[in-house]
Amino acid sequence: MSTTATPIAIGPAATPLLTRAVADGGATVADLDRARALIWNSGPDDFPQELPAGIEWVQLFSAGVEDWFSRNVFQRFPGVVFTSAAGAYSHSVAEHALAMLLAGVRHLPQQTQARSWRQSEFFPHIGTLRGATIAIVGAGGIGRELIALLEPFGARIIAVTRSGTPIVAPGVVETLPAERLPEVWSRTDHVVVGAPATAATRHLIGKEELAQLKPTSWVINIARGSLIDTDALVVALRDGTIGGAGLDVTDPEPLPDGHPLWELPNAVVTPHDSNPPQLRAGAYAAHVANNVARFVAGDELEARIDVTAGY
Template sequence: MTSPRSKAIAIGPEEDRKLVKAIERGGAVSTPLSDASALIWSAGPSDFPASLPDGVRWVQLPSAGVESWFDARAFEAHPSVEFTSAAGAFAATVAEHALALLLAGVRALPEHLQARSWEQEHLIGRVGTLRGATVTIVGAGGIGRALIPMLAALGAEVVAVNRSGRPVPGAIRTLPVSALDEVWSNTDHVVVAAPATPATRHLVGSAELARLPRHSWVVNVARGSLVDTDALVEALRTESIAGAGLDVTDPEPLPDGHPLWRLTNAIITPHDSNPTVLRENAYAEHVAANVARFVAGEALIARVDPTQGY
């Protein structure tokens, strides 16, 4: 039987009407933290309480990536609390952005947008298609699973790479991350959507870029640290790959005057694949689903595993 306290959930650092309604849709009520069994958080780790009441058993975090929470040692400080991230909540929106970056690159839209004349014969060799192409998604979690049917609709085939190698629906092949070395010479394009951990830093570096075909586009919608920026700049400058679509960079924000800004084969968006209004609504839906599971005593969505780093 559900106890009254399991239906008492706090919101922090400030009450948010969308989250209040999400909690209610999940079958619980919002309450002060002192009386709560769970906490729905809507800010970063810098404002997070140094200690939590003994009754708090679960904390919902607002971001899909949780590396900043590891940096703040939040999980170490609260070892008895189950944390969940927002992984998967924003998948469709980010996948849509990844597709836009990739398709824009393959179809040479940056060059077309800069043109001031109908005479653009020099672009003929740059315009390609995703039909018949192989796209490898490195980190085929929620974003990758949302992206696969979008790519399939355009006639592309997908190779999925995940930690376990467990088959991903819609992918023609799924590889464990331990077999990632097989990918680079056997794909047309790469979408990076893996979590940021010490193990994934510079997952795409000079050696990997050198093995990609010259027509390849690399799209990063994960975290900037997964791609070696200096190596990418060199690959773009020498045109050893066709281009890169980046919604995230390292460093971030990308400083004015950085070499990436001067490269016409780099498409850069300011980490807005998940804009505020869409993010708020998607987070509220994620909260409602997890609250319903919490109240029912079921396994929560997107549980953070401190041993894996995400």
């Protein structure tokens, strides 16, 4: 590495994986005082109160950054570009979403709890993703990974994004802007929610939306619990007006003992573990290496936080 290599700091403490990622991106690890960027490997609570004037860019470890907004971190550093790790953990989370969706469609939660051979009873409940219509609401990094995983099923994807700019990928039959979301519910077989948690997306799925889904529809949430009205969901699951729900996130979270979702046979709850630590460090390092290379080259950084939009 030449002495002119871009100096980048790692905080609160360097790890071998991140040190290698900075080098892989073509930069060199430096102290914060002489660095042009900071790779932050922790949450907002121990983030520096002040940053040296030389810091142009801060890379955060988390994919969702509500906690950083609520602590007014970005507002304190108006001249600094912040990037999240949105996209870095996309594969693991998309894989989890597909696991829950496929398990649901194949009636595995109920079958796993059987203690006898109930073939004729289960037969009619076995569905397929082959040719199914799947709405991906909030088709960001995770949604795009999921679209790739669904492609060989021949599923028909309705993608919903804020802008509605068409997502060009095999299987995507339509991309709708957020304001056309009300059209989606009656047209889809299943729904995967991947939107960020903002005031506008709170209870994006409630009683009215659930009522338009099919008795075989599965609703998968791998984003944030607040996107779904939990009470309305419990009613729909209990009454069987939808097929089931796969929830890696809940509202409230953690889901308290005794909550009805724990007992419902058509609810699969996983405790926000779709992006487990042992898979995370490697994925974050790959994201860092990629963004460092972009920073060094002067290219646009991935997952830049839009302070005005709130994510």
